[in-house]
Amino acid sequence: MESLYEEVASLLVKQKQCVALTGAGISLESGIPTFREKGGLWEKYDPMVYASIDVFRKDPSKYWSLRDYFIKDYDKYQPNKAHYALKDLEDMGIVRCVITQNIDGLHKKAGSKNVVEIHGSIREIYCTKCGKEYEAPHIPDGIPPYCLCGGVLKPNTILFGEELPQDALLKARNESMSCKTMLLVGTSAIVYPAASLPNTAKQNGAKIVEINIEEAFSDADYFIKEKAGTALPKIVEEIRIIDKH
Numbered sequence: 335m336e337s338l339y340e341e342v343a344s345l346l347v348k349q350k351q352c353v354a355l356t357g358a359g360i361s362l363e364s365g366i367p368t369f370r371e372k373g374g375l376w377e378k379y380d381p382m383v384y385a386s387i388d389v390f391r392k393d394p395s396k397y398w399s400l401r402d403y404f405i406k407d408y409d410k411y412q413p414n415k416a417h418y419a420l421k422d423l424e425d426m427g428i429v430r431c432v433i434t435q436n437i438d439g440l441h442k443k444a445g446s447k448n449v450v451e452i453h454g455s456i457r458e459i460y461c462t463k464c465g466k467e468y469e470a471p472h473i474p475d476g477i478p479p480y481c482l483c484g485g486v487l488k489p490n491t492i493l494f495g496e497e498l499p500q501d502a503l504l505k506a507r508n509e510s511m512s513c514k515t516m517l518l519v520g521t522s523a524i525v526y527p528a529a530s531l532p533n534t535a536k537q538n539g540a541k542i543v544e545i546n547i548e549e550a551f552s553d554a555d556y557f558i559k560e561k562a563g564t565a566l567p568k569i570v571e572e573i574r575i576i577d578k579h
């Protein structure tokens with residue numbers, strides 16, 4: 335009898351063309367707190383005041399008064415085993431794209447090349463006037479920080495009330511539509527548009543493998559009830575065994 339890991343590994347090797355959809359659960363293992371949950375940042379600071387696009391346009395110092403949470407603290411977080419396993423799967427020619435709801439930039443930091451950050455990335459900061467790009471945490475001091483040209487800097491993340499980047503969304507939809515397998519990792523996939531992607535994949539014939547502590551997607555073909563940092567390296571290991579034969 336094949337174990338669940340062996341089954342999933344054979345599936346991935348057979349189908350390839352895999353897209354991974356990741357969420358807060360994978361970042362949690364790097365110690366990154368989720369802002370929305372109990373005890374999170376948004377319980378202390380009203381996001382409609384501190385992180386809404388309307389307020390940012392009027393008074394960017396509100397948002398930037400939390401810069402230590404967003405910028406300084408973020409730089410100490412490192413990718414974990416799950417991020418590296420997805421990078422390995424990309425190197426093996428199995429995962430062709432990682433779509434993430436996370437803004438921490440850890441997939442890119444781990445070395446994944448084809449990453450779609452549908453909510454943007456906190457590591458990328460740009461000038462709202464001249465467009466010059468800065469990489470966090472290397473930005474000028476100040477609340478708010480200004481570019482040399484005098485423009486206010488803004489993180490390349492989606493603030494409340496701001497539209498999602500259309501190019502990233504389109505790419506995420508296309509990838510989901512044409513993949514043969516989808517790995518759902520550490521995401522409850524209840525927030526749109528990410529929530530629609532597993533259904534899109536499934537409707538177009540992809541097999542869904544969910545790796546979560548609690549089952550969130552009722553239509554998965556395989557469910558691995560485990561932490562991503564434990565499950566994904568095991569899958570990589572099983573694939574290496576298959577490749578040896």
Ligand SMILES: [Zn+2]
Binds near residue numbers: 461463465466485
């Ligand atoms: Zn500028």
